Amino acid sequence: xxxxxxxxxxxxxxxxxxxxxxxxxxxxxxxxxxxxxxxxxxxxxxxxxxxxxxxxxxxxxxxxxxxxxxxxxxxxxxxxxxxxxxxxxxxxxxxxxxxxxxxxxxxxxxxxxxxxxxxxxxxxxxxxxxxxxxxxxxxxxxxxxxxxxxxxxxxxxxxxxxxxxxxxxxxxxxxxxxxxxxxxxxxxxxx
Amino acid sequence: xxxxxxxxxxxxxxxxxxxxxxxxxxxxxxxxxxxxxxxxxxxxxxxxxxxxxxxxxxxxxxxxxxxxxxxxxxxxxxxxxxxxxxxxxxxxxxxxxxxxxxxxxxxxxxxxxxxxxxxxxxxxxxxxxxxxxxxxxxxxxxxxxxxxxxxxxxx
Numbered sequence: 392x393x394x395x396x397x398x399x400x401x402x403x404x405x406x407x408x409x410x411x412x413x414x415x416x417x418x419x420x421x422x423x424x425x426x427x428x429x430x431x432x433x434x435x436x437x438x439x440x441x442x443x444x445x446x447x448x449x450x451x452x453x454x455x456x457x458x459x460x461x462x463x464x465x466x467x468x469x470x471x472x473x474x475x476x477x478x479x480x481x482x483x484x485x486x487x488x489x490x491x492x493x494x495x496x497x498x499x500x501x502x503x504x505x506x507x508x509x510x511x512x513x514x515x516x517x518x519x520x521x522x523x524x525x526x527x528x529x530x531x532x533x534x535x536x537x538x539x540x541x542x543x544x545x546x547x548x549x550x551x552x553x554x555x556x557x558x559x560x561x562x563x564x565x566x567x568x569x570x571x572x573x574x575x576x577x578x579x580x581x582x
Numbered sequence: 583x584x585x586x587x588x589x590x591x592x593x594x595x596x597x598x599x600x601x602x603x604x605x606x607x608x609x610x611x612x613x614x615x616x617x618x619x620x621x622x623x624x625x626x627x628x629x630x631x632x633x634x635x636x637x638x639x640x641x642x643x644x645x646x647x648x649x650x651x652x653x654x655x656x657x658x659x660x661x662x663x664x665x666x667x668x669x670x671x672x673x674x675x676x677x678x679x680x681x682x683x684x685x686x687x688x689x690x691x692x693x694x695x696x697x698x699x700x701x702x703x704x705x706x707x708x709x710x711x712x713x714x715x716x717x718x719x720x721x722x723x724x725x726x727x728x729x730x731x732x733x734x735x736x737x
Binding site (some may be wrong): 401402404405408409412415416419425427428430432516518519520521523525526530533537573 | 705728
């Protein structure tokens with residue numbers, strides 16, 4: 392008769408697992424990175440001739456930040472807190488002002504024709520601008536667009552943009568595009 | 583009468599502890615999977631700027647980090663207190679970003695390369711000049727998806 396092998400005492404596996412568990416608990420980092428996502432424009436092809444891009448002047452708002460973190464939107468100096476309303480007015484153009492961007496009717500999948508603003512926000516900064524001020528302005532621009540998206544989603548789907556499903560969000564994104572152009576670096580300090 | 587008296591003690595039976603190790607192992611595996619081991623030593627001080635409209639980064643594994651800020655106190659004697667770029671574990675110049683991006687891109691699988699994101703972690707007191715240089719360099723190596731890392735306002 393074969394000898395019976397004694398069972399291995401398994402009461403300490405729990406302790407060993409606990410030690411490992413503690414180790415991973417300590418080393419793990421649960422923090423998630425958050426921030427503002429952007430897409431940079433691709434580098435222009437050096438062989439390509441610079442074409443005169445015909446963008447109507449009324450469709451562009453230039454937001455400049457100088458080295459003293461002062462802000463210029465359109466042609467008037469303002470505070471960061473005023474920027475959001477300025478941008479919202481610019482993008483919606485409620486009174487069809489000829490100085491504000493024109494709208495174009497485009498066909499959106501799953502939605503139908505919709506008037507979409509052709510406005511572009513051009514953000515220019517100086518080398519001496521502080522990152523903090525730059526981010527504050529970026530944040531205001533995104534906030535303006537997000538609020539317009541929320542308005543659009545509320546009017547058409549009865550809920551906030553983030554509460555919409557994937558398909559509806561795509562429609563809203565098409566209807567309220569986020570056209571922020573981060574211009575080529577320019578030295579704006581010199582007069 | 584004493585016939586009915588029961589001498590034996592009624593003890594509460596021990597709860598079965600056999601499955602305890604299984605439970606712990608399950609937790610262990612959870613943390614092993616979620617943990618990210620790469621904790622690079624920070625050589626620059628970064629206080630992130632505040633922004634309220636921030637979105638979460640979806641894929642942490644597809645992200646490369648560029649830290650910009652003043653060197654930490656102990657390294658200021660060596661490197662001064664001008665803003666510097668930190669890639670991986672050392673200070674780099676703007677020109678070296680190209681190699682860094684190429685290396686990071688090579689480490690990803692073919693299908694994921696177009697989703698690569700570069701997170702710029704810059705200190706709030708950094709001047710935009712250095713950030714602009716970094717952005718231009720990223721455009722040159724066509725790493726166009728970027729994220730300005732920020733934190734939620736404290737109030």
